[in-house]
Amino acid sequence: MKNPYPSEHFETRAVRTQAQRSGFAEHSVPVYMTSSYLFESAEHARALFANEQEGMVYSRYDNPSNDEFVDKMAALEGTEDGIATASGMAAIFGALAGTLSAGDHILACRSLFGSSHQVLTQVLPRFRITSSYFDLGRPETLEPLVTPATKLVFVETPTNPGLDLIDLEFLSAVCRRRGLILAVDNCFATPYLQTPAAWGADLVLHSATKFIDGQGRGLGGVILGPKRLIDPIRFFCRQTGPALSPFHGWLFSKSLETLAVRMDRHCDNAEFLAGRLEGHPKLAAVKHPSLASHPQHALAKKQMKRGGGLLTVEVKGGLEAGKRFLDALELCSLTANLGDTRTTATHPASTTHSKLTDDERSAVGIGAGTVRISAGLEHRDDLLADLLRALAHV
Numbered sequence: 001m002k003n004p005y006p007s008e009h010f011e012t013r014a015v016r017t018q019a020q021r022s023g024f025a026e027h028s029v030p031v032y033m034t035s036s037y038l039f040e041s042a043e044h045a046r047a048l049f050a051n052e053q054e055g056m057v058y059s060r061y062d063n064p065s066n067d068e069f070v071d072k073m074a075a076l077e078g079t080e081d082g083i084a085t086a087s088g089m090a091a092i093f094g095a096l097a098g099t100l101s102a103g104d105h106i107l108a109c110r111s112l113f114g115s116s117h118q119v120l121t122q123v124l125p126r127f128r129i130t131s132s133y134f135d136l137g138r139p140e141t142l143e144p145l146v147t148p149a150t151k152l153v154f155v156e157t158p159t160n161p162g163l164d165l166i167d168l169e170f171l172s173a174v175c176r177r178r179g180l181i182l183a184v185d186n187c188f189a190t191p192y193l194q195t196p197a198a199w200g201a202d203l204v205l206h207s208a209t210k211f212i213d214g215q216g217r218g219l220g221g222v223i224l225g226p227k228r229l230i231d232p233i234r235f236f237c238r239q240t241g242p243a244l245s246p247f248h249g250w251l252f253s254k255s256l257e258t259l260a261v262r263m264d265r266h267c268d269n270a271e272f273l274a275g276r277l278e279g280h281p282k283l284a285a286v287k288h289p290s291l292a293s294h295p296q297h298a299l300a301k302k303q304m305k306r307g308g309g310l311l312t313v314e315v316k317g318g319l320e321a322g323k324r325f326l327d328a329l330e331l332c333s334l335t336a337n338l339g340d341t342r343t344t345a346t347h348p349a350s351t352t353h354s355k356l357t358d359d360e361r362s363a364v365g366i367g368a369g370t371v372r373i374s375a376g377l378e379h380r381d382d383l384l385a386d387l388l389r390a391l392a393h394v
Helices: 010-016 042-049 064-077 088-097 114-127 168-178 227-240 246-256 259-277 297-303 318-328 358-363 380-391
Strands: 081-085 105-109 130-134 150-156 181-185 203-207 221-225 283-287 310-315 344-346 370-374
Touching: 010 064, 010 259, 064 081, 064 221, 064 246, 081 088, 081 227, 088 114, 088 181, 088 203, 088 221, 088 227, 105 114, 114 130, 114 150, 150 168, 168 181, 221 227, 259 283, 259 310, 259 370, 259 380, 310 318, 318 370, 318 380
Parallel strands: 105 130, 105 150, 150 181, 181 203
Antiparallel strands: 081 221, 203 221, 283 310, 310 370, 344 370
């Protein structure tokens, strides 16, 4: 693979980090849709499988399209190495299962994506890997929960769907002091708005399905970090098979070329909508890191470039009012995805976080009327008009 273009500018690295061109000297590197690769001889095959030579063996292990995507993401996040996976949840599970062993303990922020919560509480305990939650609003509560078995701290920031933030500099200092691995789900921010490794995170995880792709076309994920941590994760993923398809690796790599442009527009629209909706008589709350009313507004200014493309609103009247609001939307799409060119609206309590109990949802700020809005790339006035029209039906 070609080394990332030596530029300090995000946009240039996103566009100019490419795989080696073929003999056709193509300007846009093609997708390599192949399951396997030819060996020059029996000895060459032996040497590749023995890791005595570098080269492609099988696309479950390596593929030029996927490698370009990983190299580009590593260049943008500022990490040494990485591996692509078939989905964002494959990245999360691969990172945890490839790092931890029976008897290990995880500390996680209480506010997590619903499937991440299920992995921690329902899947990993089957392998004698346990977990505990700390209060992200009081990060000082984390260190007293560390036990001799604790090996890894896992957080999202901003969180899904509450858009709460965690001080990565503080967290990484605790992890260094206690010899813990810090893994950060950076899906909502993307490397354009936040680089956790720069604040001391060890592993950075993404669902490429969201803003990385940006158009709701494919599933994928990526795990990034130092080679010493990625190597055992790579071994686990190669043997268990959560491989990204080469087509999607190529797709995501191409999508990264426009990530900066798209994220600026996502942020513009989200900030505009949050500012206009705050104080609306039909809403109990509006949350976006750019708002001065956000409890971690100062932290957002410290560790993020901008506040991101998502906002949450709490519709007064609970579940039925929230359903009336969603059903009245005409422009915004009702879907569980986010990070799309099209603005999407989701009711977490009945969809993405439906497997949590009422108490668990309440603990992370998800109410019966909470609606997560992922601001797309449409004109902001059309989006505001749609949201205001829907609120009139509540």
